[in-house]
Amino acid sequence: MPFAKKLLIRTEDRENYFHGEFSCTLIPIDSPDVEIPIRPLDVSARGMGFLASKELQNGGYFYLKIGETLSQLRVELAYCSNYLGIDNLFRCGLFLREEFGDLKLQCAKAGILETEEAQI
Numbered sequence: 001m002p003f004a005k006k007l008l009i010r011t012e013d014r015e016n017y018f019h020g021e022f023s024c025t026l027i028p029i030d031s032p033d034v035e036i037p038i039r040p041l042d043v044s045a046r047g048m049g050f051l052a053s054k055e056l057q058n059g060g061y062f063y064l065k066i067g068e069t070l071s072q073l074r075v076e077l078a079y080c081s082n083y084l085g086i087d088n089l090f091r092c093g094l095f096l097r098e099e100f101g102d103l104k105l106q107c108a109k110a111g112i113l114e115t116e117e118a119q120i
Contacts (some may be wrong), residue, residue: 023112024050025065029074031074037067038092042114047095047101053088056080057073061097067110073101 019119026036038050047066060077083091096103107113 010034015057017065022066022108024048024076026052026056026062026075029061029063032063036062040107040112041091043104044106045096045104047093048103049091049093051083052090052092055082055090055091062094064094064103066103066106067112069110073098073103073104 023038024038026038028034028036036052036056036094037105038052038055041049041051043049056077058077062075062077064073064075066118076098077094078093080090080092083089
């Protein structure tokens with residue numbers, strides 16, 4: 001399958017409509033008492049793009065708290081870079097490290113992801 005077609009399929013699987021500014025939290029696996037608020041931007045079954053006010057280490061492992069519920073899904077930070085040249089604002093992405101699980105479904109169940117009907 002050509003790269004452009006793979007990218008199109010991947011992009012079509014993302015949702016971009018979230019309720020709330022910082023409705024998710026990352027909890028470092030090695031520091032369970034630390035909570036890092038994040039603002040989700042887009043989500044698919046296996047990944048999530050988000051904004052953070054703290055630069056995060058690429059390859060770091062976290063648990064993801066979606067809404068008020070701690071998900072036992074382990075995620076890995078794929079990238080983190082300065083966002084639009086704004087101080088203390090970073091565009092990041094993570095992906096699901098568990099064999100089973102669906103980040104998009106978890107966001108919908110937590111009530112932070114709008115349904116398609118709400119967008120019309």
